[in-house]
Amino acid sequence: MQSAVHDDDSVIQIQRVSTRFGEHVVHDAIEFDVRRAEIFALVGGSGSGKSTLLREMILLRRPDSGSIRVLGVDLQTAGDEETLALRRRWGVMFQKGGLFGALTVIENIGLALREHTELEDGLIDEIAASKLALTGLAPEVGSQYPSELSGGMMKRASLARALALDPELLFLDEPTAGLDPDSAGGVDELVRRLRDLFGLTIVMITHDLDLLWQVADRVAVLAQGKVQGIGSMSELAHMDHPAIRQFFDGPRARAAQEAQRPDAQTDSGNRRTPSKPK
Ligand SMILES: Nc1ncnc2c1ncn2[C@@H]1O[C@H](COP(=O)(O)OP(=O)(O)O)[C@@H](O)[C@H]1O
Ligand SMILES: [Mg+2]
Structure with a gap:
């Protein structure tokens, strides 16, 4: 049977995906596509x-029904060899960073290269160092351990690790959570630069309204098991669904939106909405 025809430009196709934990329906026939070289954000309470859903897109769990295609491969029917090849084509930055505490930063970045390639140690270190530089970290950071890093450095180091195999597709779970406004602003720029430089497709989960306004091309709002709205932030800003309104009508949302006005752009140093008061 022929499946529905999709835009050639879509890198991820989610069709009627449903997920339950016992009686609890988390996804109820979710559908959306992610296009090549776009910065796509998933938001929701x-x-x-x-x-x-992110875990389902990277083969860490399976939905109860529906289909997910990533880079042209149907995750439900792919064999071991196909999924191994696929895993090399995406990078993932987990919410908690996920770096191994017993390894230095440079060793952490090189890990995937050791696993997936036959490259010599010297070359692996060189590639790892180049990824470190790409994310804006100083060379000395390479010999530090994760426990010695600040939150912002940790995010950059995990991003460097996600980039180790030159992925086509990058998944980021809360890339700016827990960062101070300056570090978070650096991450915005970095995400955009990665897409612009390498044509990476980026899927990110975030609550960060500044990040959304600054870099997301399209945003999908998840609520009650469905995608309640999908579009650019300005498109979503005009939609009526309560889950979407909730997103735009809080005080932080208004501040982030205000910062979008052309006359507010120059004040980028203080642009970012302060995160929760400590
Ligand atoms: N392994 C699991 N077992 C049971 N329930 C889970 C499991 N993982 C997630 N859930 C539940 O599924 C829902 C969605 O979780 P999650 O995807 O982590 O939400 P989000 O990332 O949007 O905050 C939550 O109600 C959570 O408690
Ligand atoms: Mg989560």
């Missing part, structure tokens, strides 16, 4: 199923 806590518990709306964002991380679970």
